[in-house]
Amino acid sequence: VRTPTAVYDLTVDVYQQVGSDAAICDAARVSTLGAGRKDVDEDADAKLVGYLMANRHGSPFEHGSITFRCHAPWFCWWDHVRHRIGISYNIESSRYRELEPVFYLPCVARTQRGKPGHYVMDAGTDEQTVALQNALVESYRTAWMSYQQALAAGVSREMAMIALPMGLMVTGYTTFNPRSLMNFLSLRRSEHARAEMAQWADQYAAAFDRHWPATAAAFEANGRIAP
Amino acid sequence: VRTPTAVYDLTVDVYQQVGSDAAICDAARVSTLGAGRKDVDEDADAKLVGYLMANRHGSPFEHGSITFRCHAPWFCWWDHVRHRIGISYNIESSRYRELEPVFYLPCVARTQRGKPGHYVMDAGTDEQTVALQNALVESYRTAWMSYQQALAAGVSREMAMIALPMGLMVTGYTTFNPRSLMNFLSLRRSEHARAEMAQWADQYAAAFDRHWPATAAAFEANGRIAP
C-alpha cells in the first residue's frame, strides 16, 4: 500500500516544439511579399517582431507549436484549463486509472489583504506555514484513506475520486502556439496571479525565451500584453 | 460556524435565452435567398432543420444563445470546462470568497467493470453505497476542518482551498449556442458518460427541447451526433 507523499514544486518539460522567430516573420511578410521571398537577417526579424507586437498584429504569432508535459496539482490545472483558445489538453484521468497519492505542499504560506482584484499576498510566518501544512496533510491523509476504502468496497474509481482534494498532483500535456502562450503568460506571469500559477508560467516562459528569443524579448518590452 | 451539509443533486436554471428553430432557418436560408425573404411555416422549418442536421451543416445552429445558472460539484465542473468551443464560463471563486460547506453525496454507488473506453457501470449494493457515503463524509469533514484551521491561522483563501475535495458544490454560469450545446450533449448525454454529467446534460436537454423543439427532435433523430 502506498502512503501519501508530498511534493513542493510543479514540473514542466518541453515535449516537442516547432517554429522560430524567423517562421513568425515569414508568415507576417506574406502580407507584403505575396509569392515572393526576400533574404533577411536576425536583426530585421527582431525589428519586425517588435513592430507586430507593438501594433497588436497577432496572427503571425500563431504559426508554431510547443507541447509541454507537466506535473501539477489539480487546483492549478483547474485555473489552467480556463484558457480555451489555441490550447490543447490531455490530463491524467481519475476514471481510467487509480490515482497516485502524491500531493502538493506549499513551502511557505501566504496571507491575503486588500480588496478583490487588488489583493496583496505576503509571505506568512513560520507558524502560519506549519498550520497550513498540518491542515493539508490531515486532509490529504483522510482523503486518501477514504479513496482507498471506497475502492476496497468495490466502488468505481470515478466515484471514489470525489473524496480527493485539490492538492492532488496529476500529469498532463499542454500544447500552445506562441500567441496563446503569450495570452497565458500575460495573465499568469504576474504579481496578481496565484503564486503557483506564476511558477508554472515562469517555466513556460523559460522555454519560450529559448525557442522564440526575439518574440519573447518583444513581449517583455511590450509590458507582457499579448498581441 | 457552519457545518458541512450534503446535497444529492445538481441544479440547473435557465438564466436567459434567445433564438428559435425559425432563427436557425433564417440564417440557413440566407445561403439560397440572399437579401430576399420567403414566408415559411413550422413544417418547412422542421424539414430544413432535419436536412441541416443530417448533412452536418453546422453553422446555422450557432445563431442563438442560452445561459444557465448551475450548482454542481467541482468534479463535474472539471469535466465540463474541458468543453472549450462556443462555451463561456463564470464560476464561483475560491480566491475571492470563503466557500460554503456544501458537498455532493451520491444516492447510489456505482461499480465499474470492463476495459477502458468500454466500462459498464452498475448500481452498487446498499453496502457499497453506505461505504462510499461514509468515506466521502469522513473526507468532507476533515477537509472542511482543515480549511477552517488554515483560514483561522490567517492563511489566504487561495491556499486554504487546496485542502478541499472534488465533491464541493460551487455555482457558475454557462453560456452555449445550440451547436455547442449539441456538442456537449453528444458526449455527455450518453451511457458512456459519468452519471452525474449525464444528469447535468439531461437538464440542459430539457431546456433545449423547450426553446428549440424542432432542432432538438432532429438531433435525437440523428443519433445525437452534433452537426
Place this chain on the structure above:
Amino acid sequence: VRTPTAVYDLTVDVYQQVGSDAAICDAARVSTLGAGRKDVDEDADAKLVGYLMANRHGSPFEHGSITFRCHAPWFCWWDHVRHRIGISYNIESSRYRELEPVFYLPCVARTQRGKPGHYVMDAGTDEQTVALQNALVESYRTAWMSYQQALAAGVSREMAMIALPMGLMVTGYTTFNPRSLMNFLSLRRSEHARAEMAQWADQYAAAFDRHWPATAAAFEANGRIAP
C-alpha cells in the same frame, strides 16, 4: 435580365439580442457571491463593469448574444471572417443561388501614404473619385457579363462566380457575444481600419451602445481595448 446596380453603403440590422449590463454583472458576481444573490442598482453595475474592463476580466462579457443581418461587399466580408473567436457566420452562397448584380461604389476615393502599418488615408480629389468609380463600373459590367455568359453556357454557378469582383454585395448573418464584439470593434473601429470596415463597426457599435450602455461606455473609456 437584371442590369448591375450600385449601392453606396453597408446595411446592418439587429436580428435578435439577449443580455444586458446586469447579466454581465450577475455572471461576474458569482465569483464572490457563489449561490447567494444581492440586490444591486445600475450605479453599482456600471462601477463593476468599469472595474472588469480596466482589469481585463473578460469572461463575464461573454454571457449575452447579438445577431445582425448585414448587406456588405465581399471585400468587407473577407476582412470580417478573419475574426474567428466567439463569432458565427452564415453568408449568401454563390453555389446555392444565382447572385444579384448589386455592387459597391465608394462615394469618395481615398489615397494612401506612409509606411505599412502607418498608412494615412486622405480623401481623394473629385477626379480620383471619378477615375475609381469608372474603373469599378467597367470591371463590374464585364464581370457580370462574364458571369451570365458562363451560366448561359450551362456552367455551374460555383465556377461562373469566379469571374465576379470583390465589390459584389452579399447578405449574411453574424452573431457575437459582447466580448467578441469588443474585439471586433477594437480593431475595426479605428482610423487605421479600412473606412468601409469602420463604417460596419460603427453600425455594430450603435447597437452595442443601445443594448449594453454601461459596458459600451466602459469600453470607450478604456480606449477601446477589449478585455
Place this chain on the structure above:
Amino acid sequence: VRTPTAVYDLTVDVYQQVGSDAAICDAARVSTLGAGRKDVDEDADAKLVGYLMANRHGSPFEHGSITFRCHAPWFCWWDHVRHRIGISYNIESSRYRELEPVFYLPCVARTQRGKPGHYVMDAGTDEQTVALQNALVESYRTAWMSYQQALAAGVSREMAMIALPMGLMVTGYTTFNPRSLMNFLSLRRSEHARAEMAQWADQYAAAFDRHWPATAAAFEANGRIAP
C-alpha cells in the same frame, strides 16, 4: 507593365511540421499512465489511434502542428477561412502591396444538376470549358485594367482591389493541428466539395499521410469522420 497570366492549379508546400502518431499516443496514454511511461511499438500505437478515432476521443489529436505555404485563388481562400477552430492564417494583403496579375483558369468546366445539398457536378463539354475560360479571361483582363487605372490615378490599393475578381491567386500560410486538419478534410475531401477545394484537401492529405501515417489510415478507415 505585367500582363495577366493564368495558372491551372493550386500549390501547397509543407513549411514546418512537428508531431507524430507516437506523440498523439503519448498524450492519450497520460489518461491511464499518469506520470508513468511504458515502452510501446508502432503496432500498439496504430491500435490505440484506431480506438481513439472510432470512439471520437479527439483531444489527443491536437498535440502536433503543420504549417503550409499555399498559392490559391481568392474564392478558395474564401471557403477555407470559414474554418475557424484550431486553424491559423496569414494571407497576402491587398492593402500592403500591389497584387500580381496571376489568375486561376479551370482546365475543365463543370455543370451542376440536382437539388441544393445534393448537387451532382459533371465535367462539361469542350464548348462549355471554352465558354467559361473566355468569360473568365475577359473578366480578368478588364478587372486588371481597372485596378491599374485606379492605382495610376493615385487611388489607394485597398480601394483599387475592389475591382479584382475571385479568381485572383494569392499566397498564404495555414497552420493546423491533426484534429483541425481532419475536420477540414472531412468536409473538403469529398465528392460534395467544390473540386478546387478537394484538390487543396488532397494536397494537405498527402502531407498528413506522410507525417501521421497511422492517424491518416485510421481516419480513412473511419469514413473520414473527424474525431
